[in-house]
Amino acid sequence: MGKLSKYLRVYERPFTIRKANGKGVVEVRFYEGYVTIYSRQPGTPRFTQEIHITRSAWYQLLKSNMRGVSRHMEGPDFDRYRAERQVAREEAQHLADQREMKRQLRGTRRRQRSV
Numbered sequence: 001m002g003k004l005s006k007y008l009r010v011y012e013r014p015f016t017i018r019k020a021n022g023k024g025v026v027e028v029r030f031y032e033g034y035v036t037i038y039s040r041q042p043g044t045p046r047f048t049q050e051i052h053i054t055r056s057a058w059y060q061l062l063k064s065n066m067r068g069v070s071r072h073m074e075g076p077d078f079d080r081y082r083a084e085r086q087v088a089r090e091e092a093q094h095l096a097d098q099r100e101m102k103r104q105l106r107g108t109r110r111r112q113r114s115v
Helices: 003-011 055-063 066-072 080-106
Strands: 015-021 024-030 034-040 048-054
Touching: 003 015, 034 055, 048 055, 055 066
Parallel strands: none
Antiparallel strands: 015 024, 024 034, 034 048
16 A cells, blocks of 8 residues: 555545636646546536546656746746736726717717607
């Protein structure tokens, strides 16, 4: 019996590394012969992803050119959803500014009542 099997037996759950990822959560769960990468988004219980990787493939992935690729990743983290929300706010503000400018140029006109 390996250490991970003993951990699973004692705590009744696999050893897990959990990290928040924007809105959701990414977990790496370690079992005796394989690793599972699990991700989910809040409010969507049906939309979860689980990727099962054998232990040897996991080690090959870690030993591969990960270090070389990581060196080329420059700049801060990029949260796509935050950027989309910011663009939507800026667009709404721009439209509100245009409406206000139109009101100032043309004034407010009342509709004539039909008799």
